[in-house]
Amino acid sequence: MIDIHCHIDFKDFNKNRAEVLQRARKSLSAIINSGATLEGNRRALKLSQENKGFVYPTFGFHPVNSYKAELKVLEEVITEIDQNIEYAVALGEAGMDYHHVKDSKSRRRQEKIFERFAVLAVEYELPLIIHARDAEEKALEIVKKFHSIPEVIFHCYSGSMETAQKILDEEYYLSFSTMVCFSKHHQKLVADIPLKNVLTETDSPYLSPFKGKKNEPSFVEEAVNKIAQIKDKKPSQIDKITEKNAKKVFGI
């Protein structure tokens, strides 16, 4: 089992990070920790070095942070990615968020920065992890221009089935978070999406399957169990397929 997207570098885990990692090691074979800011990328790298062969970093700039960043900070993010690229298993998260960002100038800036990451994914031949919220069509339209990105992952996909179909037509991946445990919309999506394009994640500390409890990587099992139930398969079958997908996508 692999949690392909989480943020255990966040300060939410400052008090119990070691325990969270210990619990994860019991049931998971790997964790992909995505950087969302300049500092986040640094923390993701550090965590991966402290947990070699278990925590893998990706470097990005979350669209809710990126559009308001000073140019200097953006350049710093890119420079550090260039310097540390050998450790990255993917780029991202990067993308488009129309839910949090409404004005067109800010959206335009998000788009520019997202394109910058797409270019990096091409240059370094690395997968790209996309955050798209209320902007799935737009993100797809942009990423499609970059044919040579080896793998594209729409993390915590929450868009329509119609857009999901277009994503599948490109042979990209859709990652389902623990949200599938309680969201009818995600359950419907999973029912119609072939397992060969499915990945699993928690997006910890967000989207907990348990009310009042912070999400953590070991809870990815809840997503696997729910997908199994929806697909009328055994959890072990879902685990086998999604883990194989993750290993192939990230080369781990």
Ligand SMILES: [Zn+2]
């Ligand atoms: Zn995230």
